[in-house]
Amino acid sequence: MLTSSTEWQNLQGHFNAIESVHMKALFEQDSERFQRYSMTAAGITLDYSKNRITDETIELLAALAKATKVEEQRDRMFAGEEINVTEHRAVLHTALRNFSGKPVYVDGEDVMPQIEATREQMKTFVDAVSSGQKKGYSGKVFTDVVSIGIGGSFLGPKIMSEALKPYRQDNLNVHFVANVDGCHLRDVLAQLNPETTLVITSSKTLTTQETLRNTQSAKEWFLGSAMQADVKYNFVCVSTNIEAAETFGISKDNIFPMWDWVGGRYSVWSAIGLPLALAIGYDNYEAFLKGAYEQDCHFQEAPLTENMPVLMALLGVWYRNFHGAQSQVLLPYYHYLRGLPAYVQQLDMESNGKSVTLENEEVDYATGPIIWGSEGTNGQHSFHQLIHQSETPIPVDFMLPLHPDCDYADHHDMLAANCFGQSQALMEGQTQEQVIAAMTKAKCSTEEISNLSSHKVMKGNKPSNTLIFDRLDPKTLGSLIALYEQKVFVQGVVWQINSFDQWGVELGKVLGNKVLGTLQDSSVELTMDGSTNGLVALYRQRK
Numbered sequence: 126m127l128t129s130s131t132e133w134q135n136l137q138g139h140f141n142a143i144e145s146v147h148m149k150a151l152f153e154q155d156s157e158r159f160q161r162y163s164m165t166a167a168g169i170t171l172d173y174s175k176n177r178i179t180d181e182t183i184e185l186l187a188a189l190a191k192a193t194k195v196e197e198q199r200d201r202m203f204a205g206e207e208i209n210v211t212e213h214r215a216v217l218h219t220a221l222r223n224f225s226g227k228p229v230y231v232d233g234e235d236v237m238p239q240i241e242a243t244r245e246q247m248k249t250f251v252d253a254v255s256s257g258q259k260k261g262y263s264g265k266v267f268t269d270v271v272s273i274g275i276g277g278s279f280l281g282p283k284i285m286s287e288a289l290k291p292y293r294q295d296n297l298n299v300h301f302v303a304n305v306d307g308c309h310l311r312d313v314l315a316q317l318n319p320e321t322t323l324v325i326t327s328s329k330t331l332t333t334q335e336t337l338r339n340t341q342s343a344k345e346w347f348l349g350s351a352m353q354a355d356v357k358y359n360f361v362c363v364s365t366n367i368e369a370a371e372t373f374g375i376s377k378d379n380i381f382p383m384w385d386w387v388g389g390r391y392s393v394w395s396a397i398g399l400p401l402a403l404a405i406g407y408d409n410y411e412a413f414l415k416g417a418y419e420q421d422c423h424f425q426e427a428p429l430t431e432n433m434p435v436l437m438a439l440l441g442v443w444y445r446n447f448h449g450a451q452s453q454v455l456l457p458y459y460h461y462l463r464g465l466p467a468y469v470q471q472l473d474m475e476s477n478g479k480s481v482t483l484e485n486e487e488v489d490y491a492t493g494p495i496i497w498g499s500e501g502t503n504g505q506h507s508f509h510q511l512i513h514q515s516e517t518p519i520p521v522d523f524m525l526p527l528h529p530d531c532d533y534a535d536h537h538d539m540l541a542a543n544c545f546g547q548s549q550a551l552m553e554g555q556t557q558e559q560v561i562a563a564m565t566k567a568k569c570s571t572e573e574i575s576n577l578s579s580h581k582v583m584k585g586n587k588p589s590n591t592l593i594f595d596r597l598d599p600k601t602l603g604s605l606i607a608l609y610e611q612k613v614f615v616q617g618v619v620w621q622i623n624s625f626d627q628w629g630v631e632l633g634k635v636l637g638n639k640v641l642g643t644l645q646d647s648s649v650e651l652t653m654d655g656s657t658n659g660l661v662a663l664y665r666q667r668k
């Protein structure tokens with residue numbers, strides 16, 4: 126077991142030795158700490174100096190990474206080996222953004238030609254739609270796109286196009302619908318004209334209940350003004366399930382393939398990214414892929430202790446397994462990046478929310494953390510209180526572009542000051558002596574000081590990373606997303622779990638479908654547990 130390995134035990138011993146060391150003291154002892162614990166790669170600078178680490182911590186964490194064969198597993202992933210063992214699949218989202226000119230083999234076949242052909246198909250399609258050459262069934266140019274998909278077939282294109290708002294093409298509005306809650310679809314369709322609306326169904330399997338229902342309803346809305354034969358002009362599908370797409374009436378030219386070696390949550394790099402490419406134009410989309418490729422090259426080439434995703438992953442392991450952190454908060458100080466916590470939430474929690482190892486053993490250590498967060502500075506007036514003063518350890522990733530794509534320059538100075546000020550406050554905190562001195566200076570009474578001073582103490586020593594980039598252009602965004610993907614990958618390897626399956630969500634899907642049968646047909650006998658039977662009976666009765 127991992128926890129009985131020498132490397133793990135060494136880290137445990139080291140943790141016991143430095144647990145009470147305050148980061149403030151580490152900064153006081155070392156004026157070069159920022160220079161030593163910061164690095165730049167693929168357009169992103171990482172300051173990890175505000176972490177509860179010393180050189181020894183890094184060495185011991187790197188030894189754990191070596192012992193768990195992070196480098197070997199990384200190379201196996203890039204080489205197209207079947208590392209998703211429970212689904213017998215290779216894991217090759219990296220091939221989708223491979224611009225090395227080198228082949229990538231799956232079962233002896235080079236997959237690069239099909240990837241390049243699909244990129245070409247996307248480019249042609251995007252150019253034709255945005256130039257107005259490709260039109261809707263009545264001959265009018267498209268003004269709107271409705272992208273229907275859920276999970277990985279939704280979050281990537283939606284959040285990336287939100288993040289790249291300054292790069293959006295202004296002749297096309299792209300809308301996203303994921304949930305089967307009809308209110309959303311109705312609200313989106315209500316503002317649109319079927320003649321000028323392109324509907325894209327994105328689903329790796331094309332069996333997902335929400336996506337099928339939403340597509341069917343969108344088709345019914347469309348057929349309110351058009352004919353079945355018109356579907357071929359206004360409907361597009363991205364899927365591995367080409368046959369089902371054709372059965373639906375989608376024309377061959379409008380079907381974009383993907384492959385089983387692309388996981389849903391890693392699929393924004395495939396044709397699932399089509400709505401994003403339509404939103405920002407194909408060249409920007411390709412720049413997004415190239416940013417990820419640059420990060421992949423760094424990940425493959427840099428030694429473990431100078432490797433950004435590896436360092437971020439190991440810091441996460443340090444807090445999760447040795448400091449007992451249950452969650453990781455992401456705080457983008459940039460409005461357009463506000464969706465990133467939700468994106469990384471699926472990426473990380475669906476990948477590493479596991480408790481059985483590749484050797485089929487139950488883990489006796491914590492695996493993937495809870496991921497949450499929102500845009501700064503909003504959280505400062507809300508949940509930051511708990512991060513600052515509760516006993517719960519919550520490592521933070523701050524993110525900030527140096528140049529916002531926005532005219533209000535002094536706003537950005539304030540945003541940046543708050544971002545840096547928060548990490549400083551978390552790290553330094555304030556002692557009771559400091560509080561008393563400040564209150565005395567403010568002429569507070571002795572009674573007030575004695576009543577309040579302990580409440581104002583902030584212990585500090587709360588860890589954070591800060592990620593800085595020039596501007597959030599498509600290339601940098603690609604690099605940032607790949608950084609988190611590779612971080613999650615490394616953690617999965619260290620924890621010896623399969624980061625690429627998602628059996629936990631399958632049972633819910635199966636039971637959801639079964640329950641649906643009982644809601645739609647009230648003659649069906651209720652044979653489920655008492656609570657579910659009760660809820661279904663209540664629904665049937667009161668609906």
Ligand code: F6P
Pocket residue numbers: 275276277278327328329330331332333336388389390475627630
């Ligand atoms: O619900 C989980 C999931 O399996 C995700 O992994 C996936 O991205 C999503 O469902 C959608 O699946 P599909 O693309 O096949 O519709």
